[in-house]
Amino acid sequence: MMDMRQRIVRELSRIEQEEQVRILYACESGSRAWGFPSQNSDYDVRFIYVRKKEDYLSLFEKRDVIERPISDMLDISGWDLKKALRLYRKSNPPLLEWLQSPIVYKEKPGAIDELRKQSAHSFSQRACMYHYLHMARGNYREYLQGDKVRIKKYFYVLRPILACQWIEEAQTTPPIEFSALVERLVATDTELYRDINGLLARKKAGEELDIEPSRPVINHFIEEKLAYYEALASRIPASTDNHDALLDRWFLATINGNTG
Structure with a gap:
């Protein structure tokens, strides 16, 4: 480095x-x-x-x-x-x-x-949620459909999904580090937390994650959250703050x- x-x-x-x-x-x-x-x-x-x-x-x-x-x-x-x-x-x-x-x-x-x-x-909750929602939805549809998927792409869907959750709950800019989002938002869901951290540990160890069977627990979480935030985003009021x-x-x- x-x-x-x-x-x-x-x-x-x-x-x-x-x-x-x-x-x-x-x-x-x-x-x-x-x-x-x-x-x-x-x-x-x-x-x-x-x-x-x-x-x-x-x-x-x-x-x-x-x-x-x-x-x-x-x-x-x-x-x-x-x-x-x-x-x-x-x-x-x-x-x-x-x-x-x-x-x-x-x-x-x-x-x-x-x-x-x-x-x-x-900070605009609405603008940021739409950004992360678009990112999560696009990556999920492109890379994580089917019985076998590009397993490392889970990180590029989970991170923006968890950013949406952070915006909803904390109403602040999400932390940039993925592990901070996981520890704050997923730790109480034992099975999901275990699956995510298992993949994260492999990636941090330098293992190159490629084509593998999809993870049903993670997929269910993603699909549920995508539907939820697609409905929620439009109801968030636009920011009216002006700092020009x-x-x-x-x-x-x-x-x-x-x-x-």
Whole structure:
């Protein structure tokens, strides 16, 4: 991990030089951040960057995404600060996950603190539940139908389903780590808890989970929760909080170099 971490930090510095940007924040966003990587899992690095003030005043807008080709297990891309803030005000779940990633590669002191502080107030239960519900439903229909399934895909359905449950019960942003969701929401269901943790232990041990018989207990749980949250999501009121003025001030302070 240390060698890859050093390589990631070097690559972030190279991007800053080549693109003439400042990276405010960079973190791990995929299965490694969720707590269930495989031996051959990519490093999914995501970052937020800011350009020179003059670039934002130009008549000609620059591209608001920086991407690098995936190579040697490294998948790295980032969003311009303005894009990130526009998505943040819509309670974008991937961005909210980035802000709580347990693996941080770079962070400018003070630059991201305000977003973390305000995320609880800008969090939209409805927007986030629809995001996770769509993710769970799509992965379940594509990968987990039939007597034999791609067993590792259970994690990519269970995690968003449990995120929906967390949103309903806690009414806050779900934790990014899968095990935290399982311990909080599944521990009282002995059989389901055992099945999920059995798969999780195998995956954490480095076992490559491939085609295996489906897990009836887990499938029943997923189908029940999908039906329930499909009905519930539409009844959740849309968020009415407005933090546009605050975000605008934060954006201006950041491009002026006043937030670290």
